[in-house]
Amino acid sequence: METDLRLESSLWIGNKRYRAVLTGWHLKWTEADKKNGDKKTVSVPVAEVVGVENGRVEILPQKSVEDTDKDFTVFYIKRSRSRSTYGLLWSLGRTQFSCPSRVLRDQWTNHLRTALKTHSPLRPHRLLVFINPFGGKKKGREIYHSLVAPLFELAGISSHVIVTERANQARDHLLKKDLTGFDGVVCVGGDGMFSEVLHGLIGRTQQEAGLCETDPAVTLQPCPLHIGIIPAGSTDCVCYATVGVIDPVSSALHIIIGDSQPLDVCSVHHASTLVRYSVSLVGYGFYGDVLAESEKHRWMGPLRYDYSGTVVYLSNRSYAGIVQYLPADPLLSSPKDKTRCLSGCNVCSRSTERLFPHTSDSGSLYSSHFSQYSNDSEGEWVSVEGRFRCVSITCMSSSCARSPLGLSPSAHLADGTGDLILVWDTHPLSFLKFLYRHTSTQDQFDLPFVEVHRVKAVRFSLPDGREEEVHEGIGELNRAIEEREYVDTVSRNGSQQQLAQSVVERETMNEHKTVASILCGLCCKKTPAVSVWNCDGEILPFTEIFCRIHGQLVRLYARGIEDGAAMQNCSQESDKNKSRCITYK
Numbered sequence: 398m399e400t401d402l403r404l405e406s407s408l409w410i411g412n413k414r415y416r417a418v419l420t421g422w423h424l425k426w427t428e429a430d431k432k433n434g435d436k437k438t439v440s441v442p443v444a445e446v447v448g449v450e451n452g453r454v455e456i457l458p459q460k461s462v463e464d465t466d467k468d469f470t471v472f473y474i475k476r477s478r479s480r481s482t483y484g485l486l487w488s489l490g491r492t493q494f495s496c497p498s499r500v501l502r503d504q505w506t507n508h509l510r511t512a513l514k515t516h517s518p519l520r521p522h523r524l525l526v527f528i529n530p531f532g533g534k535k536k537g538r539e540i541y542h543s544l545v546a547p548l549f550e551l552a553g554i555s556s557h558v559i560v561t562e563r564a565n566q567a568r569d570h571l572l573k574k575d576l577t578g579f580d581g582v583v584c585v586g587g588d589g590m591f592s593e594v595l596h597g598l599i600g601r602t603q604q605e606a607g608l609c610e611t612d613p614a615v616t617l618q619p620c621p622l623h624i625g626i627i628p629a630g631s632t633d634c635v636c637y638a639t640v641g642v643i644d645p646v647s648s649a650l651h652i653i654i655g656d657s658q659p660l661d662v663c664s665v666h667h668a669s670t671l672v673r674y675s676v677s678l679v680g681y682g683f684y685g686d687v688l689a690e691s692e693k694h695r696w697m698g699p700l701r702y703d704y705s706g707t708v709v710y711l712s713n714r715s716y717a718g719i720v721q722y723l724p725a726d727p728l729l730s731s732p733k734d735k736t737r738c739l740s741g742c743n744v745c746s747r748s749t750e751r752l753f754p755h756t757s758d759s760g761s762l763y764s765s766h767f768s769q770y771s772n773d774s775e776g777e778w779v780s781v782e783g784r785f786r787c788v789s790i791t792c793m794s795s796s797c798a799r800s801p802l803g804l805s806p807s808a809h810l811a812d813g814t815g816d817l818i819l820v821w822d823t824h825p826l827s828f829l830k831f832l833y834r835h836t837s838t839q840d841q842f843d844l845p846f847v848e849v850h851r852v853k854a855v856r857f858s859l860p861d862g863r864e865e866e867v868h869e870g871i872g873e874l875n876r877a878i879e880e881r882e883y884v885d886t887v888s889r890n891g892s893q894q895q896l897a898q899s900v901v902e903r904e905t906m907n908e909h910k911t912v913a914s915i916l917c918g919l920c921c922k923k924t925p926a927v928s929v930w931n932c933d934g935e936i937l938p939f940t941e942i943f944c945r946i947h948g949q950l951v952r953l954y955a956r957g958i959e960d961g962a963a964m965q966n967c968s969q970e971s972d973k974n975k976s977r978c979i980t981y982k
């Protein structure tokens with residue numbers, strides 16, 4: 398294969414002559430008329446070539462084409478360090494080559510296009526795109542049409558675009574409509590929009606596999622379609638934690654080259670029903686209260702969280718609860734080991750082998766037989782009871798602009814575990830110290846009132862008699878139901894869901910009283926006895942929940958965070974570190 402695709406010739410860039418070589422895996426060009434010591438080689442992995450066009454072509458900010466006979470333009474990925482985050486920004490590099498003849502030009506473009514097809518099997522051809530026009534700063538449409546669509550067009554990707562007109566439209570579409578021919582689904586928006594796509598795809602996959610989502614013991618079927626995220630929301634935590642930067646162009650380029658990052662998903666259950674799925678935060682206490690408060694201030698956009706965070710911090714609350722957890726194998730990793738899950742993470746790779754032992758490559762992953770928990774002995778549950786400032790479960794680091802290393806900096810994207818963070822009741826200034834450490838590199842777990850455990854499952858319940866203390870605000874309850882469509886949240890489509898529906902509706906009404914109590918507490922300043930759960934930005938209608946982590950249930954068009962420090966010498970200007978660049982994935 399290597400020899401079939403090999404092409405070597407002299408080419409010109411501007412008025413300089415280069416020796417250009419295409420091997421199976423790389424396109425390289427070296428200045429020809431320089432002494433050996435001064436020669437620079439640019440090496441672009443074929444997997445990172447975005448597109449090849451005849452003529453002299455420009456794409457961004459505006460498309461322009463000079464259709465000449467002997468020229469061709471190669472577009473590829475260029476990396477730069479981001480000033481504000483740990484990840485690397487990707488942008489579109491472009492080099493215009495001139496050939497001595499049209500025949501040679503056609504040979505180059507044909508060889509490059511064949512190499513792309515051969516070496517990038519996961520590149521999408523057709524995508525279903527959902528744009529939330531109201532997410533974040535309401536720029537979703539503009540971001541997609543000005544920055545993303547031209548790149549998709551260059552890469553030959555056809556997309557079917559739906560601008561949503563209501564909440565849950567994307568989820569419902571994925572649950573019910575024909576998805577034949579699509580390689581992936583892209584959401585333009587924030588974590589809430591991602592969550593819709595997540596629910597739609599997981600639900601659809603289980604329906605088609607005839608699996609019961611409501612039963613936490615069932616091994617769910619991983620989704621066959623990849624998910625791409627173009628960040629245009631408020632927190633954009635899933636994008637930040639899987640790409641390392643909040644940048645629509647970087648994300649679009651990860652989609653185009655067909656990057657593939659598996660992701661753990663937490664299913665949240667109440668009684669005998671599935672409530673929701675989460676990938677970033679299932680949080681009770683502080684994070685639940687912040688979300689409940691922020692819902693009243695949506696008009697503030699992303700700033701609503703900063704405002705609500707301050708209000709909730711000043712209200713100085715803690716809540717009683719019983720937390721039971723099933724620890725993960727401590728020999729595999731620890732949330733306090735000070736490592737970070739980066740692109741090519743060994744812990745996650747070993748988990749892939751453990752979770753899917755019969756598959757040798759990711760391409761055949763979805764057609765194999767799944768038995769991810771068959772070798773897992775359950776282990777011993779641990780139980781703790783007391784008053785907590787917050788209880789958080791996260792399947793990933795949950796890094797975001799507010800917290801560049803995240804809620805749990807050493808958590809892994811795809812190791813089949815979550816991190817449980819228990820913050821016991823403490824002095825307000827100590828709690829502030831805990832919160833503040835999220836914004837720096839100081840260890841937020843190195844505090845006497847904080848515990849962190851790597852877990853496979855968690856159960857949360859209220860101490861006996863606690864429910865009776867709940868302050869019932871019926872007016873607030875009705876408002877809450879209208880605002881957040883709780884019933885809609887739990888009455889998801891699918892036959893298994895319908896079976897559990899009657900139970901859900903009865904229990905939902907009871908649990909709404911709990912939700913109302915926190916909303917009411919926030920407005921009338923009475924201290925409520927219970928908080929609410931924040932599940933990736935949605936308030937859950939239940940307090941007592943059971944969570945289970947499903948290893949690598951979905952795949953994103955991403956590759957995890959590239960280590961900026963390790964990659965800085967790995968520029969395409971030099972051949973020196975290229976093996977590191979290539980093997981990094």
Ligand SMILES: CCCCCCCCCCCCC/C=C/[C@@H](O)[C@H](COP(=O)(O)O)NC(=O)CCCCC
Pocket residue numbers: 587588589590630631632633634677678684687688702703706795797799800803804832833835836931932933934935
């Ligand atoms: C003194 C400084 C205090 C700073 C505290 C920083 C802690 C930040 C941790 C943030 C974790 C975020 C986990 C992600 C949650 C999102 O799913 C959710 C919805 O996002 P979106 O759909 O984009 O609106 N966002 C939140 O719940 C916001 C939490 C903000 C807490 C301050």
Ligand SMILES: Nc1ncnc2c1ncn2[C@@H]1O[C@H](COP(=O)(O)OP(=O)(O)O)[C@@H](O)[C@H]1O
Pocket residue numbers: 528529530531532533534560561562563564565585586587588589590591593629630631632633699934
């Ligand atoms: N057209 C729409 N109108 C109203 N709500 C929508 C629409 N499309 C999506 N949503 C909902 O908006 C919520 C927030 O969206 P998201 O894109 O995450 O923005 P943000 O990050 O600002 O919260 C999501 O829960 C999603 O279900």
Ligand SMILES: [Ca+2]
Pocket residue numbers: 661791792793808809810811812813814815
């Ligand atoms: Ca994990």
